[in-house]
Amino acid sequence: MQYLIMAMETADEFAEREDPERGPEYWAGWEAYLAALAESGVLTGTGGLHPPATSxxxxxxxxxxxxxxxPFAETKEQLGGYFAIEVPDLDAALEWAARCPAAARxxxxxxxxxxxxxxxSTGAG
Incomplete structure (x- = not known):
């Protein structure tokens, strides 16, 4: 089954991306997560988004x-990126979601x- 993992990030996380001191650690977490998804063979698509102010x-x-x-909504967390995965079931998708760096903050x-x-299967297509 295919699932979309949507990483919702805070304003601080968006700021970390460009920060010379905090950026390398921020990106290292995402690079490790992306590598794990790719190496496992479950990743079918991905993309990161620029900060909400650019929307x-x-x-x-x-x-x-x-x-x-x-952005459309004024919320504490905004969509920062997504990962399309193919896994056996929702439990497997939730395991990958828990490993996503955005889950921690x-x-x-x-x-x-x-x-x-x-x-x-619905007769719509």
Missing amino acids: TTVRLRDGQRLVHDG GAVEVRPLMTPEYYA
Whole structure:
């Protein structure tokens, strides 16, 4: 089954990325996690995101496109990156989520992916 592990990070963690003193330790944790996912063969995709301040939110209202700088939600934790994995079940996905560096200070959200096989099983695809 395929799952998406979403790493939710705090403002401090986003700041660590660019900090000359704290950055190397920050990135070392992520590099080790990514290497473990890749070496195990469960990783199917990944990507990191720039800080929330770089985001743009788009809404369509009454046929008009409304564009706002910044993230959609004002929360303590924002999406910092994701890892798509293929594992036997939710328990295995949760094990990988617990190993994610964001779990120690931010949060990690895990969701099943709606794959082409899923859509085919529902008659939608």
